[in-house]
Amino acid sequence: MRQPARTLALLTLLALGVAGAETVTVGLDADPPRLDPALSSAFVDRQVLNQIFDKLVDLDQNLKVIPALAKSWKISNGGLTYTFTLRPGVKFHDGTPLDANAVKYSLERDLTLEGSARKNELSSVKDVKVIDPLTVQINLKQPYGPLLAVLADRSGMIISPKAAQKEGQDFQNNPVGSGPFEFVSRKRQDNITLQANKAYWDGAPKIDKLVYRPFPEGDVRLANLLSGAVQVITPIDPKDISKLDQNPKFDVLNYPGLGFQGIWFNVTRPPFNNKANRQAVAATIDRDAVAKVVFYNTVKPAAGPFPPGTPAYSANIKVPQANLALAKQKLGGKPLTFTILTTPGTVTTQLAQLYQAMFAQAGINAKIQQVEFGTLLDRADKHDFDALILGWSGRPDPDGNIYDFFVTGGSNNQAGYSNKTVDQLLNKARAQTAMPARVATYNVALGQILNDVPYVWVYHPNNLVGMVKGLSGIKPIPDGIIRFKDADLK
């Protein structure tokens, strides 16, 4: 009697479990390194962090800043004071209330924690003041237009002060926020498991469990989607898009992103301290061919740092066509030989070889040198290269796609580029708060940069997400981060 009874109980439990627990498993291209909004420095972290933590504000599909934890906000004092009114009744996953003190704590932690990756983007913050439990004020040293966009990412994520104090350095392994999903467990290189926050202020998510699994190989990621082991993968290799498109069981989300890719020139040493040489190389690039041959048209040819559809994009700046006659004229019959740095990988190799062939058409001789990513970044920092292939994942505010790249001494200014007029314009754009005025300023700066060619923008990558047909409720937000709050699996 006992055995059948136990089996029956087990079966019932199993059936209940299957019926009640809707799990979505997501395949990522890397194991997210640090699940702490202050320490995170990888794009892939943001996929997970966004479910666990609420931000002060968020972005919609058109990159408009929309309310999240902050119901509303007011910018005063000539752009120096931002006053946020918080949503009442929000609780962290550990049950403690989310109030103005927690906001102050999170922002101050971002600014002071050793190794915080947020210091740079919050450097204009002078102090954070608690006005009352639901009102918090951020005071700036100088006006900083991109602040709201910055608060729509990791800097705006509010963490539980109680948990952060208790866990210390281990907070990244036990993150506690107030988001639609709670952190359950993590097994390195295997999975990160989250469960629905039933008490979420904006209504409980429709799925019960969210599991992230890393698959560094694109083919393996795809195989896991096809076999049903995962329901979503991001990104998909461009070569696999057509396979999924033709399969009636799967959907592909292919939507514009915020980033750019291209080639840096080191302007601090020969041969690229000579502007004509830079212009010559840039003139050989056929962006349409790159998009077609290497990326199966899943990228958009680029004219500058701002992708179409983002606020600072200007249709007046046209994508340049390859112009071999111009390239040869700029060279003036002199030979040009240089080395281009890139990372190993199928796509990067193909891309470098295609560039090499394009340069060669104008008689320019480029050698390809492949080094791994850490070395590439290191050599870029030290300006120890002729040219290198490197891009940027992109930010919703135009400042995040241009400032640090071209301001003198900027942390992403790989070229070593320095131009007083550009510096002034970039700083002016930052200090403005009205977007149209900022965009106008950026475009003047961009005119100068495009003429000086410290960088050639070649393409804007799209966000490529593969998923099973039954999954709904995922909005294509250009920052490429999939929000699972409204996702449902049928």
Add this chain to the structure above:
Amino acid sequence: MIQFAIRRLFAALPTLLVVTVLVFGMVQLLPGDPARLLLGEEATPQAVTELRHSLGLDRPVPEQYARWLVNIGQLDFGTSVKDNSSVLGLIADKLPTTIELALFAMLIAALIALPAGMISALHRDSWTDRAFTLFALSGISLPNFFLGILLIYIFSIRLAWIPASGYVPFTQDPAKNLLLLLLPAVTLGVHSAAVLARYLRSSMLETLSQDYVRTAHAKGITRQRVVLKHGLRNALVPVITAFGLQLGGLLGGAVITEQIFSVPGFGRLLVDAVFTRDLPVIQGVVLVSAVAVFLVSFLVDLTYAAVDPRIRYH
């Protein structure tokens, strides 16, 4: 034999010290700055300097080595740069998975190699022998990643019998654990099976041509008994060496297989650590692998005696 075992262990100490120097030196030669890589594209120079300091990377290399060695002596392998968890904890967490995978793979290898090698030897130059030779050659030359993807394609995507990836500890769900490890184990085991089958075949052929086998036949002992008792037992001695070497190699071969099947084992830990320049983890994993290979070869030496009493230790 106990004396021999103790002597071998002591003799290994200087070797292990050399191994630590090599492991540490090798990691120093890795290009790329861990702090730079960890902080990514958006790092400011100030943040890189801060992190380098907190990781102790700004100290002289001999000092870093001495610190590391002293800590290892106290079984403190340091903490992971990536997420601050203890390296020893990570190794203890991942190693059993890889050992299970390697043993499972060896079991599969033995199950294939023993009959294949024997049948090949007994039916020398027949079509079965040729078929097995073809299998062995394919097994040796087929790259792990190709076989792995092929198995996923057939069994996970086409037939949908076995999930393409995932891992459940044996203690939690034995059946599921074995099911999930089956494809990786086959991928890993086929190569060893092929190598071992070739070894066994030539070793059997040599043994079967010996005088004592002919004598056994002449005495009227059944063919089955001659082959199994007189032939196989003697033929196994060199195969055990090969088996031991294969097991050591499997720990390394697991790197690619674990990557394809997303098995959260030792190999995966190493690949991830190399990609993120997680130096303490790389050092810990490589050191433990070196010790593991040493232990395996040590055990192989000991097993000799059990199989072949002619071998004496002096």
